[in-house]
Amino acid sequence: MSTRRRRADGGVAYLDVQGTLRERTVDALRDRTLRGNLDTAAASWGEGREGMRRDHGLDEMRERAREIRQSNIRNLPALLAEMQANVRDAGGTVVRAADGAEACRYITGLAKARGVKVVAKSKSMATEEIKLNEALDDAGIEVVETDLGEWILQLANEHPSHIIAPAVHLNREQVAALFREEAGTDDVPDDREGLVAHARVRLREKFAAAGIGVSGVNLGVASTGTICVVENEGNARLVTSQPRIHVAVMGMERVVADWDEAAHILQVLPMAAIGQDAANYVNLITGPRREGEADGPEEFHLVIIDGGRGALRGTEFEEALACIRCGACLYSCPMWRSVGGQAYGSPYSGPIGAVITPLLEGPSSPASRDLPFMSSLCGACGEACPVGIPLQDLLVRARARASSPATRKSGIAFRAWSRLWRRPATYRAWMAGWRLMLRARGRNGWVTELPGPGAGWTEVRDMPARWPPRR
């Protein structure tokens, strides 16, 4: 991980991402293995999801989920204050960080003050967003991702390609090769069970050595000051129970009012995310170990991150704050399914990533210019979203907001074109000229090369030489 460079402005896009969005997309499209892996993943998600709709009424649960999250966002300041007070009552420490840099400073400072050398992490998009791994690495502290998929990526020196299934773009052989390299031996099995068992032992060594466990937070429950960490592997439980200190990193929007709301969201989340009616482990943590308890961390720190979220309240993008990071919109998106998450070059990919990355990064970043256009606006994402975020509308708004010189230029061209086509006389003259040009350039009934701005079209498709085309 030491190969990464820190970006001065602290934006959320990955710094070691190479090339432009277009180049990354083209590379991804050429990668046949990647396509195969993504197809398998999306198909298995689709199957699970159908089951949830059929047997567990997922569609009916959406409306309530939407209402809960909308009301959470409306009452956010009060809920956060309540959460904060209750965590403190339970013996925990709460830190509000305005941005990623501030959060990283706090956590690295804590690690240094307590003499911690190894930090064990469970999967968390918020820590990806604030680039905690780089910060700890720079401070000379070893960070180990303990979620199997995240650990695989850490070994490959790559970034997650999916919110829930980070290593979904790699296959078994690729994983086995990485494990052999890490262990420095060929004595690593090839089958899935063997690979999982191998990782279990290697990572237990890290749990035994870690002084701090860092987890994310799926939900904070304000009424009791409890954090919910949802997972399937059991590593988040080890992270939150084994090391002496537990640090939980939470995006400020992830809070619900009470247990009635939490119960609903905790059921919707795994249904939408993995097509299961329950996650294997949900860890509900209210402060550190109490007197008389033999295990659990002595210290509990909750780091609540703003990172540009607070400013979205009351704007046309407010609804994006309702997101519970289930990843359903990614799997449902034909763009994401074609190129995977890494082409996006930001921690959050897919439709929700295309909406929030520009918002969290500010209007002048490359992500703001390009990412809102990573969508066909087919609307599959909005349909898949379990909390009813109208992603396609937000994407359109994000496009309107993207104000690069390139789009401004094409704005002028479109206005001129619209003026020409609005008058019958100029329209007819345009069409007559167009027909002549097509016929002059046509070979065997097809035009394969157009001049000027038309070149972009004929680069990938031909155009009939007669208009309207004849059969």
Added chain:
Amino acid sequence: MSTAPDQAGVLDLLLASLARRKATAQVVDRAEAGRATARWMADAGVARAVVASDQVVEEIGLVDALRREGIDVLMWPTGLGSREALGLEGPLDVCGVTVPALAVAERGTLVLEASGGHGRGIDVTSRHHVALLPADRVVRTLSEALALTYADGRTPPSAVSLVSGPSRSSDIEKISTLGAHGALTEHVVVMS
């Protein structure tokens, strides 16, 4: 904590849900529970049991039954070092024995509360997990379970684990593989 009128229906639902979660279960009479649990663990090849210090464990005489099967018993808190607690040293076939506060029939979920005698990590650090569940602790929905756990006026436990089946990962090729970090097997002994 609660006894619903249609407890039998709820129990059937729980058993079906547990099967769906790839957990195994047996329903036994309370008087037989200690012996039956010890028998199951011996058959599973368990060498050491890490047992929650709970009233229910005492009532069914589990410790004596386990010792009779030749299983080494450590009561919680065990006093083991972190490497041995994680299974890196000592016997491999360790079984954590928990006593859930509640179970959710609809989802096949066990509600484990941390307390002085019940560790946060008993079930995940071990290779096997056996849960001793009194039948009257089964509720239908997760909402009911959480409402009871976090009822007004009750101090919320420092940690509650909702456990729904053995540990698994789908991180390699999206195919579910058991035994990632937590227990490889989960067996629920329902005591009627």
